[in-house]
Amino acid sequence: MSSTAGHRWGRPADAPGSGWAVVDVETSGFRPGQARIVSIAALALSDDGNVEKSFYSLLDPGVDPGPTHVHGLTAEMLAGQPTFADVAGDLVEVLRGRTLVAHNVGFDYSFLAAEAEMVSAELPVETVMCTVELGRRLDLGLENLKLETLAAHWGVTQMRPHDALDDAMVLAQILKPVLVRAREHRKWLPVHPVSRRTWPNGRVTHDELRPLKAVAARTPCPYANPGRFVAGRPLVQGMRVALAAEVGHTHEELIERILHAGLAYTEAVDAHTSLVVCDDVPDQGKGYQAGELGVPLLSAPEFLRGLESVVGGADIEEFTDTSAADDQFTLF
Template identity: 85%
Template sequence: MSSTDARSWGRPADQAGSGWAVVDVETSGFRPGQARIVSVAALALSDDGNVEKSLYSLLNPGVDPGPTHVHGLTAEMLEGQPTFGDVVGDLIEVLRGRTLVAHNVGFDYAFLTAEAELVQAELPVETVMCTVELARRLDLGLENLRLETLAAHWGVTQMRPHDALDDAMVLAQILKPVLVRAQEHRKWLPVHPVSRRTWPNGRVTHEELRPLKVVAARLPSRYANPGRFVPGRPLVQGMRVAVAAEVNHTHEELIERILQAGLAYAESVDAHTSLVVCDAAAPEQGKGFQAGELGVPLIGGTDFLRLLGVVVGGTAVEEFTDPDDPDDQLALF
């Protein structure tokens, strides 16, 4: 799956997937590649959230276990335990063909890939989903989105916080009602692709999660820009859409929908911007204000999502290019 494929960013909650792999790791520190994993738990779930297989193990990290007061694991407890290399094969089977899910997925995923690199293994992960971002989209009205707060909200008992297996089981139990609520409210799931970074010799050094805004702003549009949005008319593929700070939906969900519809995401506002999504009627700063200065139309988030129901097909960029003209070829990149 290409990280530059707009269709790979997010999907409707009612659209079938290939299942989930809920993971949690406890570590000796906070820097992947330097700190090590001291315990790992992974639960393979069906698309509707039922557990199908599981993996849990303490790990001998070969280094000081770090914050014992957090994870409760001492050097004596980890002595003689398996290494990551001993369990990576079983972990691969849990992950295979599923979207990796974690609470703050960037942390867990970074540590897993760093450990896999050390034993020259490659994890079969193409997409990930962060339950922090998913919970944020549901607008639950909670004080914070920590795992223990979500557990209390959904009535899930958390026995041992910061224990990898307990945290993974709690997250798996939370995931089921969260997915149901996302379907009921027609939300999009933040299922994001992962990208691979390599050195010039082609050796995989590590994989990383790119922020959606960064990738989306760099994606070349497949369609020519048809110009400004006209109120009362439909959206047209290729329109350049910016998102102001003053929106009630999360930026990530709006950007996913922009890409999926064949529109182009614009990180800044200029004369070529077709519209700006903004829930403030008269913004006094930022992209909404810039839109007013340039005469670019403002559309509220809810109205914008409604307009995405019918988007007119755009004109492919290739129709305007001559494959033998070097200048036209440069325009594609």
């Protein structure tokens, strides 16, 4: 069941998409708009992960190249190379109509968006996906989710770490089996929308890439809160759902499903909370607070099963007092 909320966060791994653009950038520093991109690689992939086209270039950043010991690029090597403005058209053709994918996508996307703003170019990027978060959802049992760790896990050879082209090719090779595993385990892909970017005073602001919890907690639900969940009855759109720390799924994936189903995500446990998702009986935190307030607990597996048959809720508009329309008062 789809939510009528403004943003649509995430999608089932078996749902069709329009393809991927795997991107990696090496930079002269860490602050977009001040530090610059010194090399860039982008690979256009089909929805099932097969490479269709590619783009790679060193860039003359016009500033000191920064950590040469990391990316291996010196000022002499970059002098006379194309600028971002020179390659923007080629990059746009790889990105167009696809979801931008990167390992820690907030970093790469912010640098691309800042560079595009500086040359008055527009990135044709509507959605992004972070493979760090995707890897976190797959329960791989790895020590960490660094690119080199994932590469070793999937048997992908990494020749030159922190080389934009090599890192992009490694990520593209990893993405294909990752997508297969996500489909097999019925995971949701962390595909998130992006919106207009502005860079006042040389600083990047990209609210659309804030942590999902911060955005979801402020996203108004179009349905009235029907009250507490009752065991044995279905979930109802508008129910306010909190997540305890003690769950076996990532909070991001659960929040995506909450919003998609027309439920409301809340970070607080109070008298208005309909249920708390919690896999254990804790002695602290949100699960404990729920017990104190009599708020029902549901395990993550039970909650996910409940999401398959959510009952339609009452629209907020149904609570508008039409007799006082001239006064423009809305009763909730």
